[in-house]
Each structure stands twice: as structure tokens, then as C-alpha cells.
Amino acid sequence: MGFQESFKALSDPTRRQIIELLRNGKMPAGEIVDKFQMTGASISHHLSILKNAGLVTDDKQGKYIYYELNLSVVEEILGWLASLKEEK
Amino acid sequence: MGFQESFKALSDPTRRQIIELLRNGKMPAGEIVDKFQMTGASISHHLSILKNAGLVTDDKQGKYIYYELNLSVVEEILGWLASLKEEK
DNA sequence: ATTACATTTAGATATTTATCTAAATGTCTA
DNA sequence: TAGACATTTAGATAAATATCTAAATGTAAT
Numbered sequence: 691m692g693f694q695e696s697f698k699a700l701s702d703p704t705r706r707q708i709i710e711l712l713r714n715g716k717m718p719a720g721e722i723v724d725k726f727q728m729t730g731a732s733i734s735h736h737l738s739i740l741k742n743a744g745l746v747t748d749d750k751q752g753k754y755i756y757y758e759l760n761l762s763v764v765e766e767i768l769g770w771l772a773s774l775k776e777e778k
Numbered sequence: 779m780g781f782q783e784s785f786k787a788l789s790d791p792t793r794r795q796i797i798e799l800l801r802n803g804k805m806p807a808g809e810i811v812d813k814f815q816m817t818g819a820s821i822s823h824h825l826s827i828l829k830n831a832g833l834v835t836d837d838k839q840g841k842y843i844y845y846e847l848n849l850s851v852v853e854e855i856l857g858w859l860a861s862l863k864e865e866k
Numbered sequence: 867a868t869t870a871c872a873t874t875t876a877g878a879t880a881t882t883t884a885t886c887t888a889a890a891t892g893t894c895t896a
Numbered sequence: 897t898a899g900a901c902a903t904t905t906a907g908a909t910a911a912a913t914a915t916c917t918a919a920a921t922g923t924a925a926t
Contacts, residue, residue, distance in 0.1 A: 714865050759862065
């Protein structure tokens, strides 16, 4: 993980929308797919990038894989950005 | 501008380092170049991406071009990230 | 005016990335 | 156990990106 992957993950508009969707709680992959005009394979790719960056976690429950926002990574990024406001 | 360009700009490690350098105040392009093992042309390219994203401003004074961090864009990103902590 | 300096622009190349279609994997249900 | 469903993986392609060298631009100093 690290900022590299986090910011790269956030630099794509589809992935930012996915993250916004997940603000209200976990959601299965298929339901996420339904919100976009893009193949499931593409969304799956985006989800794996978000997961790799630590921004989401996944939880397999039988047929479904639930994705959930991981706020601790969001906090790390917030911390870095906030530090820019102070001289070193 | 917009989040698209901001996050893309922040997704490169060289550009994040440039931003950290500018935490302590403005700096001319050449001095920034000196901090990296990369050609001036490449740094210039990175600076133009940061500028295009609104993350830095430039101020030409004779021979030198001073770059300065623009915290208002940092604040916008902070705002978006912070909003992820609240349900919609 | 010439030269030197500071920075950017242009053009080229190799790498990364977003997306697609098709195929594979795993799980449930009839 | 077949078939349907949910999701991912593989492989391909087009577009974007980071970097370089070389050339251009603009400014200052001699």
C-alpha cells in the first residue's frame, strides 16, 4: 500500500464514484456493476485496484462478494494532505 | 481543474515530493530541479501538471519562475475525503 | 550584440492503464 | 448433478503517461 497506490486509485473517476457509493455501507459487486455502463469485468478490475490500495475491503458471503469502504486509509491520506498546511 | 486532475497530479511520487518541498514556501524551478535526479525538462513537465491541477501557482520574476503551493485546492480535496466519513 | 543562464516546448520511446470480449471459477438451486 | 448466477481472470487493444534528448524562448550580464 502507500500513497502511491492510494492516489492512483483515487485518480480514476469510476473508482471515485464507487467509493462514493460505498459511503452508505457495503454493497455486492453486482449491485455496483449495475450503477455503471461498463462491463462487470471492468468494474471488477477497478475494485481490485481499490482493494489493493486498501481503500476497500471485500467479504465473500456465498454467492456474493460485498465491498466496503475502509476509512483508515482515507484517514492516512487526510493526514498527509493536512500536513501540507504546516511548515516542516 | 477538478478532482480528476488533482488526484492524477498527486498520484506521481515526484510530484508529491515537489509539493512537500513547497510546504516551506516558494521556490524557483531550477532549485526544484536540483533536488531530483531527473532532467529539467521532466521536472518542468511535472510542474505544468501540478499547475494545471491548480495545486501550485507560478510567478515569473525576471530570470526565475517561482512555484508556490496553492492550499485552496488542497482544501477542496480534504473536503471531499472528509465527506466520505459521513453517510449521504 | 553576444554569451550565458533559466525554463519550457517538441518529438520520440517505453511503460502503464482502462476497457472490451471470452473463458474460467466458485456457489446456489431445482 | 445440471444449469444458472456472481464474480474474476486472461488476453488484446487503444490511449495516456513519464522520461529522455535536442531545440526553442526569454532574460540578464558582459
